[in-house]
Amino acid sequence: MPDYTALAQRACAARAAAAACLSRNAGRHGGGVSGGVRASAAVARRRALALLAPLRRRLDAEDERAFGESIDRSLEALLPVLGPAFGLVVVLFGFWDVWIDPVPAGPTLQVRLALVLAGALGYGRFPLGWTVFARCVLVYGTHAGAMVAAAAMLDGGLALALPGIAASMFPLALVEPRPRRCLAAILPPALLLAALAAWTLPPKLVVNSLFLFALALALACAVAQTQGRLRREAFLAQKALLHAWRHDSLSGAMSRSYLTETAMRDLILARRHGRPLAVAMLDIDHFKRVNDCYGHEAGDAAIRVLVATCNAAMRGSDYVGRIGGEEFVCVMPETDAAEALACAERIRALVEAQRLPVAGGTLRFTVSLGVCVLDARHPDWDALLREADGALYQAKSGGRNRVVLAAPSGPVFPAENS
Numbered sequence: 001m002p003d004y005t006a007l008a009q010r011a012c013a014a015r016a017a018a019a020a021c022l023s024r025n026a027g028r029h030g031g032g033v034s035g036g037v038r039a040s041a042a043v044a045r046r047r048a049l050a051l052l053a054p055l056r057r058r059l060d061a062e063d064e065r066a067f068g069e070s071i072d073r074s075l076e077a078l079l080p081v082l083g084p085a086f087g088l089v090v091v092l093f094g095f096w097d098v099w100i101d102p103v104p105a106g107p108t109l110q111v112r113l114a115l116v117l118a119g120a121l122g123y124g125r126f127p128l129g130w131t132v133f134a135r136c137v138l139v140y141g142t143h144a145g146a147m148v149a150a151a152a153m154l155d156g157g158l159a160l161a162l163p164g165i166a167a168s169m170f171p172l173a174l175v176e177p178r179p180r181r182c183l184a185a186i187l188p189p190a191l192l193l194a195a196l197a198a199w200t201l202p203p204k205l206v207v208n209s210l211f212l213f214a215l216a217l218a219l220a221c222a223v224a225q226t227q228g229r230l231r232r233e234a235f236l237a238q239k240a241l242l243h244a245w246r247h248d249s250l251s252g253a254m255s256r257s258y259l260t261e262t263a264m265r266d267l268i269l270a271r272r273h274g275r276p277l278a279v280a281m282l283d284i285d286h287f288k289r290v291n292d293c294y295g296h297e298a299g300d301a302a303i304r305v306l307v308a309t310c311n312a313a314m315r316g317s318d319y320v321g322r323i324g325g326e327e328f329v330c331v332m333p334e335t336d337a338a339e340a341l342a343c344a345e346r347i348r349a350l351v352e353a354q355r356l357p358v359a360g361g362t363l364r365f366t367v368s369l370g371v372c373v374l375d376a377r378h379p380d381w382d383a384l385l386r387e388a389d390g391a392l393y394q395a396k397s398g399g400r401n402r403v404v405l406a407a408p409s410g411p412v413f414p415a416e417n418s
């Protein structure tokens with residue numbers, strides 16, 4: 001029976017300690033009214049952040065890095081197309097200069113051409129070799145800068161060209177959805193615009209132009225933010241799909257298709273470099289009995305334990321995949337027959353030593369393994385697997401709970417208690 005009096009006394013003491021701590025903090029931060037104002041500001045900030053949460057889709061650090069790399073890859077592919085298209089538009093706007101004011105149209109065309117040519121260095125990876133983001137800043141900065149500078153050379157041209165200059169921010173916001181980076185690219189031509197507007201336009205027009213530009217900038221940032229959120233969601237969905245395709249949902253082992261794809265690549269590499277590669281095909285012994293005696297949940301638990309055991313017994317570069325109900329294949333690159341047999345025996349012994357608490361008792365089970373090492377007799381992955389399957393069949397028919405090497409004179413590891 002709990003001592004309720006003692007519990008109540010402890011609760012009162014805890015409340016008093018918390019109140020003392022709060023009043024100490026209030027004193028430290030100015031206390032009184034200003035402490036209260038600060039607390040409500042913090043609450044308001046928390047509420048605002050909660051409201052904005054759907055817009056601020058956050059990924060963990062690893063996903064954010066992979067997401068950034070995917071954005072960089074798409075930028076890398078788009079820059080050689082969008083960059084020259086933007087450059088062409090900037091140069092063709094020379095006709096607009098002629099229409100607005102033919103006198104300075106020659107010099108404005110020279111400015112446009114010079115800046116576009118300078119920016120063209122960033123269209124491809126060469127000759128600068130900069131990161132794609134740095135090249136994006138160079139291309140956008142010079143091209144938008146050319147529009148700003150040429151418009152400023154015309155009488156009242158900056159105010160007239162403002163919609164065109166502002167519109168150029170939106171394609172950027174679509175291809176670079178990370179708002180800070182987007183802003184970093186927009187900032188240099190925006191500062192140029194502010195400086196030249198202040199210099200060439202009457203004060204009212206300066207205020208008007210800057211206000212409209214700020215409005216367009218805010219909209220472009222909102223586009224980048226929304227685009228970023230949508231693309232992050234698409235990135236996560238794609239990652240989940242890929243994971244589901246690559247892994248068995250029950251055991252976490254590789255799926256059959258992903259295992260085959262990965263193993264075929266390793267097999268080609270092993271053959272090319274003359275390196276050894278071994279596979280072990282394994283199958284739980286009398287698994288039907290496990291299911292019948294302890295139920296399917298216990299059978300599922302045995303499958304998960306088997307995969308965890310394989311992963312624990314193998315090197316980090318080895319991998320295991322599920323190719324059937326209770327049939328698995330371990331692939332061991334850079335592994336010769338002796339090492340593969342030792343690893344397979346380790347798996348067999350570890351599984352045999354397991355005691356799995358399940359409903360209705362403690363489950364013990366064993367596995368049989370057929371090991372095969374890649375050699376000239378195996379033209380492809382299927383041939384290697386066929387031979388490992390043959391060795392597994394021998395292990396089963398030889399009494400189960402054992403390892404057999406797929407070679408006529410290959411060593412066999414009989415189980416101690418089989």
Ligand SMILES: Nc1nc2c(ncn2[C@@H]2O[C@H](COP(=O)(O)OP(=O)(O)OP(=O)(O)O)[C@@H](O)[C@H]2O)c(=O)[nH]1
Nearest residue numbers: 283284285286287288289291296297299300325326
């Ligand atoms: N619990 C569970 N059972 C499965 C799963 N996949 C296949 N099985 C069962 O695995 C059993 C396979 O039995 P068999 O192919 O007859 O082989 P076995 O009883 O292991 O006998 P041997 O392989 O000859 O030792 C069947 O009863 C399947 O229902 C699974 O994901 N979970």
